[in-house]
Amino acid sequence: MQFFLEIVISGVLSGLMYSLVALGFVLIYKASGVFNFAQGAMVYSAALAVVGIMDHGVPMWVSVFGAFVYMVAIGFGAQRFVLGKLVNQPSITLFMATIGLSYFLDGMSSILFGNEIRSIDLGIVDEPIQSIMSATGLGISKFDLFASGIIIFLVILLSVFFQFTKIGRALRAVADDHQAALSLGISLEKIWTIVWIIAGFVALVAGLLWGSRNGVQYALSLTALKALPVLILGGFTSVPGAIVGGIIIGVSEKLAEIYIPPVLQDAFGGNYGGIEGWFPYIFALLFLLVRPEGLFGEKHIDRV
Amino acid sequence: MIYRESGQFKKSYRADSQLFPILQDKVGVCIILCIALFAVPLFASEYWINAILIPFLIFSLAAMGLNFLTGYAGQLSLGSAAFMAVGAYATYNFQLRIEGIPFLLSFFLGGCAAALVGVLFGLPSLRIKGFYLAVATLAAQFFVVWCLTKFPWFSNNSSSGVISAQNLEMFGFSFNSPASKYLLVLGIVFLMSLIGKNLVRSATGRSWMAVRDMDVAAEVIGIHLMRTKLLAFAVSSFYCGLAGVLYAYCYLGAVEPDGFSLELSFKILFMVIVGGVGSILGNFLGSAFILLLPIFLDITLPALSSLFHLPISQAFISHVQVMVFGCLIIFFLIIEPHGLARLWSIVKEKLRLWPFPH
Numbered sequence: 308m309q310f311f312l313e314i315v316i317s318g319v320l321s322g323l324m325y326s327l328v329a330l331g332f333v334l335i336y337k338a339s340g341v342f343n344f345a346q347g348a349m350v351y352s353a354a355l356a357v358v359g360i361m362d363h364g365v366p367m368w369v370s371v372f373g374a375f376v377y378m379v380a381i382g383f384g385a386q387r388f389v390l391g392k393l394v395n396q397p398s399i400t401l402f403m404a405t406i407g408l409s410y411f412l413d414g415m416s417s418i419l420f421g422n423e424i425r426s427i428d429l430g431i432v433d434e435p436i437q438s439i440m441s442a443t444g445l446g447i448s449k450f451d452l453f454a455s456g457i458i459i460f461l462v463i464l465l466s467v468f469f470q471f472t473k474i475g476r477a478l479r480a481v482a483d484d485h486q487a488a489l490s491l492g493i494s495l496e497k498i499w500t501i502v503w504i505i506a507g508f509v510a511l512v513a514g515l516l517w518g519s520r521n522g523v524q525y526a527l528s529l530t531a532l533k534a535l536p537v538l539i540l541g542g543f544t545s546v547p548g549a550i551v552g553g554i555i556i557g558v559s560e561k562l563a564e565i566y567i568p569p570v571l572q573d574a575f576g577g578n579y580g581g582i583e584g585w586f587p588y589i590f591a592l593l594f595l596l597v598r599p600e601g602l603f604g605e606k607h608i609d610r611v
Numbered sequence: 612m613i614y615r616e617s618g619q620f621k622k623s624y625r626a627d628s629q630l631f632p633i634l635q636d637k638v639g640v641c642i643i644l645c646i647a648l649f650a651v652p653l654f655a656s657e658y659w660i661n662a663i664l665i666p667f668l669i670f671s672l673a674a675m676g677l678n679f680l681t682g683y684a685g686q687l688s689l690g691s692a693a694f695m696a697v698g699a700y701a702t703y704n705f706q707l708r709i710e711g712i713p714f715l716l717s718f719f720l721g722g723c724a725a726a727l728v729g730v731l732f733g734l735p736s737l738r739i740k741g742f743y744l745a746v747a748t749l750a751a752q753f754f755v756v757w758c759l760t761k762f763p764w765f766s767n768n769s770s771s772g773v774i775s776a777q778n779l780e781m782f783g784f785s786f787n788s789p790a791s792k793y794l795l796v797l798g799i800v801f802l803m804s805l806i807g808k809n810l811v812r813s814a815t816g817r818s819w820m821a822v823r824d825m826d827v828a829a830e831v832i833g834i835h836l837m838r839t840k841l842l843a844f845a846v847s848s849f850y851c852g853l854a855g856v857l858y859a860y861c862y863l864g865a866v867e868p869d870g871f872s873l874e875l876s877f878k879i880l881f882m883v884i885v886g887g888v889g890s891i892l893g894n895f896l897g898s899a900f901i902l903l904l905p906i907f908l909d910i911t912l913p914a915l916s917s918l919f920h921l922p923i924s925q926a927f928i929s930h931v932q933v934m935v936f937g938c939l940i941i942f943f944l945i946i947e948p949h950g951l952a953r954l955w956s957i958v959k960e961k962l963r964l965w966p967f968p969h
Contacts, residue, residue: 342742392945399687400944402742403884406877407940414934418927529873535746543742575762585757588750592735595747599738 314561320451322557323458324520327513328534329541329549330462331506336543337482338502339495341390342402347531348409349507352416353378354514354523357427359420371515378507381412386500413528427519429453454516461512462550465505474501482544536591542601551602556587563590614962630808647797652790660789661862667895667902668793668800669857674882674894675807676850681880682889683811684843685823686736686744690751691851691879696871697755698725698852699859700765703774707767714781718799718856725852726845728755733844737837740826752873759868766868775865792861799857803850808891810846819843820889851879881936885943887952896951904939905932 328350335343356377360370389404431453469475480488481498489495517527537556541548563586568579614635621627631637651664677691702721705712732751736744759765759772766772779786779795786792810816818839821829830836859866878901886897912931916923947953 389941389945396944396948399685399741400948402687402745403880404941404944406880407937407944409937410877410933410940411937414930414932414937417930418934422926422930532749535749539743539746579761581757581761585750585753588746588753592747592750595735595739595743599743 314565315558316447317451318558318561319554320448320455320557321561322537322554323455323550324513324516324553325533325537325556326550326553327458327461327509327516328531329537329553330465330546331509331513332534332538333541333544333546333549334465334502334506334509338478339390339481339499340398340401341405342398342543343506344402344405345385345409345412346506346510346534347528348412348416349378349381349510350514350517350531351523351525351528352381352412352514353507353511354427354518354527355416355420355422357511357515357518358425358523359416361427362421362425371511374511374514375508378511379504382503382507383500386496386503390499391496409528413525422525424522424524426522427515429515429519431519450520454520457512457516461509462546465509466546474498478502533587536587539591539601540594542603545601545603548601548603556590559590560586614959614965616963644801648794652794657789660793663902663906665789665793665796665862666858667898668796669854669862670879670882670898670902671895672800672803672857673851673854673879674886674898675804675891676847676852676854677879678883678886678889678891678894679807679811679819679850680843680847681883682887682893683816683823684819684840684847685826686733686740686840686843687742688748688847689745689873689876689880690732690748690755692871692873692875693752693755694725694729694848694851695855695858695875696759696866696868697728697848698722698855699866699871700759700774700868701725701852702856703776703859704765704767706777714779718853718860721856722849722853725855726849729844729848729851730841733841733848736840736844749873752876756868756871771867771869773865773867774859776860776863779860786861796857796861799853803853804891804894807850811891815839815842881940884940885950887950888948890949890952892955893950893952896955900951901936904935908932908935 328346331346331349332343335341335346353374356374357370360373361367365373385408389408390401393401393404431450434449435447469479477488477493477498478501480491480493481495485495488498513531514523514527517530521527521530533556534553537549537552539552540555541550541552560583564580564583567582567586571579614633616633619632619634621632626632631640651660655664673691673695676694677688680686680688698721701724702717705717705720706714709717728751732748735747739747761772763769763772766774779792781795784791786795811819818829818834821832821834822836822839822843826836829839855871863870882894882897882901884897885900886895887893908931909928912928913923943950
């Protein structure tokens with residue numbers, strides 16, 4: 308039971324990291340209807356920018372700021388030169404354009420900041436917290452707890468921003484109805500740029516956390532893909548959905564990784580590790596068959 | 612002036628609906644086929660055949676498969692490489708486990724196995740579409756590669772799932788030389804593109820396009836959605852599977868599951884986008900373009916850098932390649948969403964009048 312609990316907790320904490328990437332997807336999708344495949348590449352780019360600038364011997368906070376500037380530039384460029392040119396195209400075209408964008412970002416960031424594997428040191432060690440360990444016997448990583456704290460803080464920050472600022476209200480208006488928002492004098496172009504910049508900021512936070520956890524390497528881009536099943540589970544348009552979906556995916560993949568391979572091994576022999584690699588996708592796929600709009604998504608009605 | 616249909620009258624409906632209605636097109640296609648059939652095996656160097664022409668044909672076939680699904684039926688797939696892997700591994704196992712099975716039959720069965728897996732992963736398309744489906748096909752991509760790596764049965768207990776293709780022998784002739792492999796690939800690809808071209812202009816192709824343009828409306832006019840979508844998945848995966856078989860047997864010789872990665876799937880998708888979504892010719896153009904571009908960059912970038920005395924590394928070249936790929940995709944989607952195939956038809960329009968302005 309203790310072992311089980313430990314897996315669940317580590318699943319929840321790592322799931323929150325997926326949520327963070329998924330959050331970036333949701334923000335852009337809600338505001339502009341673009342399914343941004345490049346979010347993973349943005350996370351990777353942000354992490355690369357941080358370590359790349361730090362290589363020049365500047366302190367951490369300067370390089371984080373530099374990376375933020377880089378993300379702003381990317382967000383601005385993406386809206387100005389890619390998606391701004393593709394307004395009113397079918398969403399599948401937009402999706403393919405963001406695949407192109409993700410290749411472009413991967414290449415550009417690697418050229419600018421080098422692609423050798425490095426790590427970010429946030430100054431928090433990835434070790435179990437002693438007091439909880441001795442009290443309950445559960446090993447909870449200090450880093451995971453710290454990361455979850457950051458993520459929860461970020462979500463609260465974003466919801467306050469959306470709820471109480473002028474720009475936030477405009478963002479929600481655009482998400483509700485493009486045309487109505489436009490007729491009230493809200494500039495779609497401007498709002499979309501802002502959303503891309505916010506998504507870039509979220510990607511930066513994700514890049515910092517992922518990068519210090521697993522090292523800054525190309526695999527980061529692929530890990531970020533796991534945010535896709537999270538979105539499917541949570542629904543594309545829901546921020547709480549991204550969080551809950553992330554937790555479900557995190558826990559289920561950890562459980563699958565622990566409990567499925569021994570079963571297979573008994574049946575067929577051999578080694579069946581690495582289930583984590585595909586389990587979220589299959590899980591999301593099966594879920595789609597039952598509930599195509601996701602847990603919190605809006606029900607879609609087709610009209611001819 | 613030269614390229615125009617004036618004076619070529621069609622007297623029956625049948626004559627009007629030929630594959631290549633204009634004489635110039637017929638002559639052109641015949642010349643290309645003759646060059647491919649006779650001149651290439653005689654004069655092309657081994658490097659050209661092995662490293663460029665064979666993969667070009669194979670990727671054209673794979674792109675055609677994806678194009679049926681994405682370009683004609685409107686279902687985006689990110690798992691083409693997985694279906695290629697299924698084809699390759701199925702054929703390997705048919706050869707291994709069934710004594711004396713003819714190669715062509717095992718090729719066909721490999722394609723059928725891929726089609727079966729394709730239908731399985733296409734089932735969700737009945738309830739979902741768009742990006743949801745794209746994510747569902749990602750599941751196929753990761754799951755298939757994992758299965759082939761982890762279950763030793765598929766690769767006959769070889770380490771990390773590597774299979775090496777058996778010697779190709781058909782009709783008492785063994786296909787060992789590059790030229791003979793090239794001719795085999797050419798034959799299969801020619802046959803499949805002929806079938807494909809006819810498929811997309813038949814009732815099947817029209818129903819695919821109806822589903823692509825608006826599935827609810829298609830259903831209303833009496834197109835069976837489930838049958839149409841699953842057929843698109845089956846045909847598409849069959850083509851991809853067959854391409855995978857040729858990839859293993861005629862191109863690489865030995866393949867591992869990790870070779871059929873997401874990268875490869877994207878490469879095929881790029882071929883479709885660059886070549887032309889919803890065009891058979893486009894697959895060939897796209898495949899040639901995506902294959903030749905890295906070679907072109909490999910040659911020109913070092914030359915450019917030596918011109919400006921900049922140090923340049925292999926890593927830099929590969930990053931630039933990735934960047935250029937990304938740019939190209941965006942460029943084509945913005946400027947010419949129908950790809951190189953559309954450019955070609957614009958050229959044809961111009962040629963009709965050339966050299967006169969009107």
